[in-house]
Amino acid sequence: GAGVSQSPSNKxxxxxxxxxxxxxxxxxxxxxxxxxxxxxxxxxxLIYFQGNSxxxxxxxxxxxxxxxxxxESVSTLTIQRTQQEDSAVYLCASSSFGNxxxxxxxxxxxxx
Amino acid sequence: QxxxxxxxxxxxxxxxxxxxxxxxxxxxxFDYFPWYQQFPxxxxxxxxxxRPDVSEKKEGRFTISFNKSAKQFSLHIMDxxxxxxxxxxxxxxxxxxxxxxxxxTTVTVRA
Numbered sequence: 301g302a303g304v305s306q307s308p309s310n311k312x313x314x315x316x317x318x319x320x321x322x323x324x325x326x327x328x329x330x331x332x333x334x335x336x337x338x339x340x341x342x343x344x345x346l347i348y349f350q351g352n353s354x355x356x357x358x359x360x361x362x363x364x365x366x367x368x369x370x371x372e373s374v375s376t377l378t379i380q381r382t383q384q385e386d387s388a389v390y391l392c393a394s395s396s397f398g399n400x401x402x403x404x405x406x407x408x409x410x411x412x
Numbered sequence: 413q414x415x416x417x418x419x420x421x422x423x424x425x426x427x428x429x430x431x432x433x434x435x436x437x438x439x440x441x442f443d444y445f446p447w448y449q450q451f452p453x454x455x456x457x458x459x460x461x462x463r464p465d466v467s468e469k470k471e472g473r474f475t476i477s478f479n480k481s482a483k484q485f486s487l488h489i490m491d492x493x494x495x496x497x498x499x500x501x502x503x504x505x506x507x508x509x510x511x512x513x514x515x516x517t518t519v520t521v522r523a
Contacts, residue, residue: 341516342414343456343511343513345510356510403456405453
């Protein structure tokens with residue numbers, strides 16, 4: 301595709317359930333990022349993948365959050381036992397290393 | 413700890429006016445300073461970026477001013493148009509890696 305694709309675009313889940321969010325980066329982009337954006341706030345770094353290197357997980361807020369990436373393609377962000385404070389937009393971005401970072405439109409997560 | 417501080421939180425400007433958004437940073441290792449524009453329901457999109465070897469960069473109606481000694485940079489939107497109404501984020505990183513974002517400025521341009 302032409303841009304970063306994320307799914308689902310919207311997700312409403314019950315507190316305590318697990319959710320999976322998917323990101324398809326731009327083809328050929330070796331770097332992939334996940335950010336979280338709470339309502340009316342800035343972007344909070346979660347995790348970074350670069351090629352086959354070990355991911356930078358320094359932004360993950362708790363052990364309920366995890367992410368995987370298959371090679372240089374799809375990534376999945378998993379949130380276990382969701383809490384209401386997890387409600388946010390989860391943005392995926394990708395880049396060729398050292399170049400412009402392109403964002404997807406985000407997955408809007410609401411925990412009720 | 414927020415590495416990039418952005419102000420104001422919001423601003424309203426008349427059509428044709430100038431919008432100015434300011435950002436300050438602490439980490440002197442930062443060497444890449446982009447600005448992103450975000451419309452409601454959309455992801456952020458790169459607007460313009462600067463590296464610290466220049467003090468100003470202009471693209472159309474958008475200009476970044478950079479003050480390395482003060483560790484500050486700003487975005488100026490000249491001749492603001494209603495279509496410029498959006499949220500603007502400044503960011504900073506080391507070599508384009510792991511951007512640290514400001515909290516955002518919501519700009520409203522009144523016709």
